Amino acid sequence: MHELVVETHALTKRYASVLAVDSLSIQVPRGGVFGLLGPNGSGKTTTMSMLLGLVSPTSGTFRLLGRDTRSGRQEALHHIGAIVESPSFYPYLSGRMNLRYFQGIIGRGDSIDIERLLDLVGLSSRAHSKFSTYSQGMKQRLSIAYAMLGDPDLLFLDEPTNGLDPAGMAEVRELIRHLSTEGRTVLLSSHLLHEVEQVCDRVAILSRGRLIAQGAMRDILQQRGAVRFTTTDDTRAAAIISALPWVASVTAENGYLTAEAPPERSWELTKALADQGVSVKEMAPVQVSLERYFLEVTGDDSPSAPGEAS
Amino acid sequence: MMARMAHIMNLTRWEWYKLRRRWLPWIMLGVLLVVSQLFVWVSYSVNRSEQSGDIYANFTLPGSIPNVLGLAHSIGVFLVVILTASVLGTEYRWRTIRSILARGTGRWQYLASKIVLLILMAGGALLIVMAVTAVSSLIAGALAGDAPAGSSDSARWIDVPIAFGKAWFSFLPYIALATFFTVLTTSSAAGMAISLVYYYAESIVVAICLNLFTWFETVASYLLGRNAAALMRSGDDTMVINFAIGGGFGSFPSALHAFLVLTIYILALGGLAIWLFRQRDLTGS
Numbered sequence: 001m002h003e004l005v006v007e008t009h010a011l012t013k014r015y016a017s018v019l020a021v022d023s024l025s026i027q028v029p030r031g032g033v034f035g036l037l038g039p040n041g042s043g044k045t046t047t048m049s050m051l052l053g054l055v056s057p058t059s060g061t062f063r064l065l066g067r068d069t070r071s072g073r074q075e076a077l078h079h080i081g082a083i084v085e086s087p088s089f090y091p092y093l094s095g096r097m098n099l100r101y102f103q104g105i106i107g108r109g110d111s112i113d114i115e116r117l118l119d120l121v122g123l124s125s126r127a128h129s130k131f132s133t134y135s136q137g138m139k140q141r142l143s144i145a146y147a148m149l150g151d152p153d154l155l156f157l158d159e160p161t162n163g164l165d166p167a168g169m170a171e172v173r174e175l176i177r178h179l180s181t182e183g184r185t186v187l188l189s190s191h192l193l194h195e196v197e198q199v200c201d202r203v204a205i206l207s208r209g210r211l212i213a214q215g216a217m218r219d220i221l222q223q224r225g226a227v228r229f230t231t232t233d234d235t236r237a238a239a240i241i242s243a244l245p246w247v248a249s250v251t252a253e254n255g256y257l258t259a260e261a262p263p264e265r266s267w268e269l270t271k272a273l274a275d276q277g278v279s280v281k282e283m284a285p286v287q288v289s290l291e292r293y294f295l296e297v298t299g300d301d302s303p304s305a306p307g308e309a310s
Numbered sequence: 311m312m313a314r315m316a317h318i319m320n321l322t323r324w325e326w327y328k329l330r331r332r333w334l335p336w337i338m339l340g341v342l343l344v345v346s347q348l349f350v351w352v353s354y355s356v357n358r359s360e361q362s363g364d365i366y367a368n369f370t371l372p373g374s375i376p377n378v379l380g381l382a383h384s385i386g387v388f389l390v391v392i393l394t395a396s397v398l399g400t401e402y403r404w405r406t407i408r409s410i411l412a413r414g415t416g417r418w419q420y421l422a423s424k425i426v427l428l429i430l431m432a433g434g435a436l437l438i439v440m441a442v443t444a445v446s447s448l449i450a451g452a453l454a455g456d457a458p459a460g461s462s463d464s465a466r467w468i469d470v471p472i473a474f475g476k477a478w479f480s481f482l483p484y485i486a487l488a489t490f491f492t493v494l495t496t497s498s499a500a501g502m503a504i505s506l507v508y509y510y511a512e513s514i515v516v517a518i519c520l521n522l523f524t525w526f527e528t529v530a531s532y533l534l535g536r537n538a539a540a541l542m543r544s545g546d547d548t549m550v551i552n553f554a555i556g557g558g559f560g561s562f563p564s565a566l567h568a569f570l571v572l573t574i575y576i577l578a579l580g581g582l583a584i585w586l587f588r589q590r591d592l593t594g595s
Binding site for chain 2: 015081082085091097102
């Protein structure tokens with residue numbers, strides 16, 4: 001069993017008649033990037049806010065870095081870096097002064113750390129400029145530097161690529177991967193499906209405040225794998241395959257049949273067809289995309305298409 | 311306990327790091343200095359045309375300092391409310407409050423550090439006003455020469471620290487008031503507006519009601535502004551001029567009464583602000 005850095009049990013938040021987070025139970029193991037995926041309003045930010053002590057849960061419990069949050073939340077938060085929602089800094093202070101201030105209240109690190117972090121996020125040349133003069137991308141980079149102050153064990157990054165251009169998004173994703181390889185755990189919240197797919201090792205999918213699925217990315221996608229093939233008689237083949245209980249659906253497109261079925265059972269497909277006198281001409285597994293999976297499990301929720309920022 | 315105090319003092323230090331880089335506190339200090347120096351030099355000018363012992367005491371030491379502190383208090387209440395509401399409210403507006411608390415800073419410690427800083431700044435501003443007034447009083451005194459014949463020498467140096475203590479202490483309930491309303495409304499503008507409306511409305515209501523109802527004097531003796539004014543007026547042989555709002559009508563409570571009532575206001579409003587700050591969710595701010 002992996003050591004868990006975040007563990008929630010039936011975590012719930014209700015605002016008047018709105019159930020923002022509904023009995024959420026997630027387990028985030030140490031190391032790697034864990035994605036909280038869901039459309040806007042699915043409860044990602046509320047969940048992070050509860051974990052960071054900004055919002056009180058209506059009910060439920062959680063542990064951070066192995067500490068019970070009723071007695072050890074402040075202590076745990078000292079080892080957690082976070083970006084929640086938009087970058088929030090003092091507009092009249094420079095980027096460097098902002099980091100210096102936050103470092104001062106955290107009480108760990110020195111000016112060398114600040115220069116290292118500014119360099120890491122590519123802000124060294126504008127570190128002396130006031131925050132109010134920064135572009136959205138620069139603000140987002142400063143947020144990442146802020147989250148890294150004090151060398152935290154766990155990073156909460158809420159939509160860290162918001163407002164970045166495609167090149168900036170790619171850089172930040174690379175940076176997130178890099179941070180996770182240094183032994184840290186990154187809890188990444190995003191509504192960008194391809195971002196989560198590219199960066200995360202594990203994922204929890206939220207919809208309307210409820211947990212729809214969680215687990216290793218590969219396992220989740222394999223559960224909904226597909227097999228694409230052509231046969232000597234596609235009409236008969238479709239009827240034969242549709243009758244198999246473990247095949248979810250069969251569709252015909254561009255001269256191919258696609259059976260929604262675990263790819264590792266493709267030999268059974270071949271056998272079933274051969275038994276009925278239909279020969280397979282070509283067959284290949286198809287990895288279902290996270291986007292497709294997401295649409296399936298969340299019903300009519302609308303995730304953001306690749307490249308679309310919120 | 312010592313560790314918590316050290317933590318609050320560290321937070322206070324970093325609050326000062328931020329605040330000293332804003333224009334607002336320096337502009338306010340400038341206003342206080344200009345007004346206090348105007349008082350000294352206008353008194354000096356008046357004394358040149360119409361010599362009087364009372365006027366002479368207004369611009370020479372030690373009498374000038376308690377008078378200037380009385381003036382600084384009445385203007386300072388206005389300024390301290392604006393500064394308090396701004397210092398707290400901008401954290402909500404800029405959403406920096408989330409960044410601070412998300413890194414493990416305790417809520418009550420954070421609010422306490424803000425209040426401590428505002429109290430220290432209020433005291434520091436009064437000390438600077440006193441120092442500058444002392445210098446200008448020495449110059450004005452030297453230019454004016456000896457006191458007019460027959461003027462009483464009622465001003466005492468012991469009144470200087472007493473006047474300083476009263477002026478400083480009288481700021482505290484207003485800091486607590488503005489803190490409470492800013493935390494309640496999570497807005498600088500609203501916190502400022504409500505606190506200032508209360509400040510002025512109280513003095514107007516007290517003035518009207520005291521003229522209409524004799525029983526209202528009992529009610530008035532428990533109001534914030536009335537007690538602040540009472541404290542500033544109390545035992546003031548040297549405080550020739552009372553600038554405090556709420557003065558001038560009816561009889562004032564005693565200094566001890568005023569001190570106790572103001573202390574209750576400080577504890578109640580400060581405690582409520584901290585309680586509210588700890589309970590509140592920080593959503594979207």
